[in-house]
Amino acid sequence: MERTTCCVVGGGPAGMMLGLLLARAGVEVTVLEKHGDFLRDFRGDTVHPTTLQLLDDLGLGERFAALPQSRVDEVALPGENGGLQRIGNLRLLSRVGVRHPYIALVPQWDLLDLLADAGRAEPAFHLRMDTRATSVIRENGRVVGVRYRTATGDGEHTDGEIRADLTVACDGRHSVLRTESGLPMTEFDVPFDTWWFRLPRHTQETHPALLPKVGRGRFAVVIPREGYFQIAYLARKGTDAQLRARGVEAFRADVAELIPEVADRVDELASMDDVKHLDVRLNRLRRWAVDGMLCIGDAAHAMSPIGGVGINLAIQDAVATATLLAAPLRRRAVTPRDLARVRNRRLVPTTLVQGLQRIMHANLAGPALAGELDGPPAPLIRLMRWVPALQIVPAYLVGVGFRPERAPGWARRTPATVV
Numbered sequence: 241m242e243r244t245t246c247c248v249v250g251g252g253p254a255g256m257m258l259g260l261l262l263a264r265a266g267v268e269v270t271v272l273e274k275h276g277d278f279l280r281d282f283r284g285d286t287v288h289p290t291t292l293q294l295l296d297d298l299g300l301g302e303r304f305a306a307l308p309q310s311r312v313d314e315v316a317l318p319g320e321n322g323g324l325q326r327i328g329n330l331r332l333l334s335r336v337g338v339r340h341p342y343i344a345l346v347p348q349w350d351l352l353d354l355l356a357d358a359g360r361a362e363p364a365f366h367l368r369m370d371t372r373a374t375s376v377i378r379e380n381g382r383v384v385g386v387r388y389r390t391a392t393g394d395g396e397h398t399d400g401e402i403r404a405d406l407t408v409a410c411d412g413r414h415s416v417l418r419t420e421s422g423l424p425m426t427e428f429d430v431p432f433d434t435w436w437f438r439l440p441r442h443t444q445e446t447h448p449a450l451l452p453k454v455g456r457g458r459f460a461v462v463i464p465r466e467g468y469f470q471i472a473y474l475a476r477k478g479t480d481a482q483l484r485a486r487g488v489e490a491f492r493a494d495v496a497e498l499i500p501e502v503a504d505r506v507d508e509l510a511s512m513d514d515v516k517h518l519d520v521r522l523n524r525l526r527r528w529a530v531d532g533m534l535c536i537g538d539a540a541h542a543m544s545p546i547g548g549v550g551i552n553l554a555i556q557d558a559v560a561t562a563t564l565l566a567a568p569l570r571r572r573a574v575t576p577r578d579l580a581r582v583r584n585r586r587l588v589p590t591t592l593v594q595g596l597q598r599i600m601h602a603n604l605a606g607p608a609l610a611g612e613l614d615g616p617p618a619p620l621i622r623l624m625r626w627v628p629a630l631q632i633v634p635a636y637l638v639g640v641g642f643r644p645e646r647a648p649g650w651a652r653r654t655p656a657t658v659v
Contacts, residue, residue, distance in 0.1 A: 244270040244366070245569055247386060247404035249373040249417055251278070253348070254537030254554035255410035256355040260298070261562035263365035264651040267569045270402060271359075272388055274372035274411075278349035278356075284551030285348050285470070286463075289333060290644040291552050292340035294559065297646060299653030300358055307350045310466045313342040315450045315634060327624045328634035335632070338640060343450075345465055348551070374399075376407065376420050376533065383407050383532030386417070406574045407533045408561065410554075413521055415539035421530050428522040428598060431606040432459070433480060434545050435473045436516045437509060439502050441465065450548075455498045459608040462499060469502065471495070472545060473515075476609050480517045488512050520544055522594060522601075529579035536561055536582065541590050544597040546605065547638050553593060559645035560585050566648070589642040596637065 246262055248255045251273030259271040287304075295301045315328035333341040359365035370391040377385040385403035392398055409417035441464060451462040459474040473495065475483060483491065488511050496503035509515065521542040528540045537554030564581050568574045607613040624631055 242270075242400065242402040244268050244402060244404050245406070245572060246270070247272065247402055247407045248410055249386060249407065250410035250412060250415075250537075250539070251275075251352065251356075251367065251369070252410060252412065252537065252554070253284070253351065253355075253551050254558045255408075256352050256359065257555050258408060258410065258536070258558035258561055259365055259367070260355050260359045260362070261559065261647070261651050262566060262569065263359055263362035264653075265562065265566035265570065265648075266364060267566060268364045268366075270366040270368060270404075272368050272371045272373050272386070272402075274370070276370045276391070278352040280349070284548065285345055285465075286548040286551060287344040287346055287351065288549070288552040288641075289330070289338050289340045289342070289639045290641060291555050292344060293338075294555065294645070294647055296339065297652050298358070299655050300354060302655045303354055304344075304346070304351070307346050307354070308466055309344050309346040310464055311342045311344055312450050312464065315452075315638070326628075326631055327620060328638065329628075329631035330635045330639050332629075332632040333635055333639055336636070341635075341639070343548070343639065345463065345470075373411065373416060376417055377401060377403070381531065383421075383530060405532075405572050406565070406569060406579075409533060409535040409539040410537050410558075411539055413523075413538040413542040415535065417533065418525070418535050418539050421533060421535070423528070423530065423535065424526045426524050426526055428524075428594070430520045430522050430544060431477060431601055432474045432609055433477050433520050434518040435475065435480075435483070436470065436518060437473070437514055438465070438468045438470050439505050439508055441468045445469075445501075453499050454604070454608050454613060456613070457609060457611045458494060458498045459605050460495075460498055462502075471499070471502075473498075474605055474609065477520070484512045488515075491515065518545070522597060524590060524594060528583040529576065531576050532574075534561065534579045534582060536586075540583075541594065543594065544601065546597045546600045547593075549593055549638060549641065552641070553590065556589070556641070556643070556645045557582075557586050559647065562651070563645070563648045566650070586643075592642045 245268040248259050248271045259269050262269040295304045313330040316326045330341045372389050373386040375387045376383045389397050409415050453460045461472040463470040492506040496506050522544050524541040528535050536557040543550035568578045
């Protein structure tokens with residue numbers, strides 16, 4: 241049996257950020273990650289201005305800027321005569337003091353490797369890869385740790401237990417710990433699922449914009465990446481089997497019709513194995529904690545891919561958690577009231593973002609997939625054309641959000657002091 245002060249289950253953005261921050265506060269923290277590495281495709285790769293500022297505060301901004309990345313500073317919709325109408329201009333955020341007025345598109349594994357390397361420089365940080373939490377340990381009605389299974393190679397494994405003053409579930413929308421906790425969940429209807437794939441990007445295709453494409457019965461978002469386009473294709477929920485049964489040729493034809501700009505390269509999709517399905521969920525725990533355990537990030541609130549804000553909202557949760565709980569953890573006296581403070585701080589921004597996503601589902605994605613919308617909303621296009629200054633509103637909502645968190649003073653570093 242092992243012991244730590246805080247056991248973080250899940251080495252995604254929320255878990256790795258929380259582990260790093262708590263270690264810098266002098267809290268002994270152990271992060272359990274079920275995979276042997278971070279190399280998984282089509283995870284949340286959008287790093288928004290608030291997270292970029294946070295990385296600066298942590299002394300990691302220069303290292304992050306050195307990672308291979310593309311940058312997006314516009315959101316545009318198809319306009320008249322084949323042109324584009326900008327509806328969100330992130331460059332305008334510099335007028336309100338935003339240091340990085342763009343979204344950086346970086347493979348999530350590069351971000352996680354960066355956070356892991358920074359964590360390893362802290363004596364209190366411990367990262368356990370290939371270690372899957374299997375259940376919680378309860379004593380006298382309180383969660384006091386987790387049971388885990390560690391892969392040892394050749395299909396072998398070892399089982400163990402780790403006790404902790406606090407366990408934090410950062411294990412995603414299918415959280416094992418959340419399921420075991422029995423915490424009540426509010427589930428919202430989502431009319432679509434998402435299928436992710438990539439297509440080559442030609443050298444001359446340099447437009448730095450997220451580009452939603454709307455067609456009767458179809459909806460997609462084209463994301464420019466270094467050397468390729470990452471494409472989110474939306475279709476009615478529950479149709480994955482039907483879409484795959486139609487075959488890759490029918491799927492290529494659908495993509496070419498919806499996104500004519502990439503019609504010359506859809507043959508790069510060799511089979512439907514190149515198209516990854518995401519079962520989109522939008523939900524929120526009514527309580528985020530039980531005595532001894534807290535849920536944050538997707539474990540507390542699964543987000544729609546609309547706006548690409550999930551990774552950044554999860555990181556903001558981690559910053560708030562570390563800020564509010566570092567002192568109680570150092571005293572090794574975390575109470576249910578302390579845990580409730582995290583939810584109280586993060587509930588309003590979470591609720592507002594999910595509310596905006598539900599509006600987008602009801603007024604854009606849903607009607608498009610129902611065949612009731614064959615192009616971008618004309619009133620929105622006209623409004624943004626007549627009053628360009630309004631483009632800062634969607635840019636701010638996506639890039640900054642409702643309650644951005646700043647790194648606490650004890651976690652800040654200058655680049656020169658980061659090993």
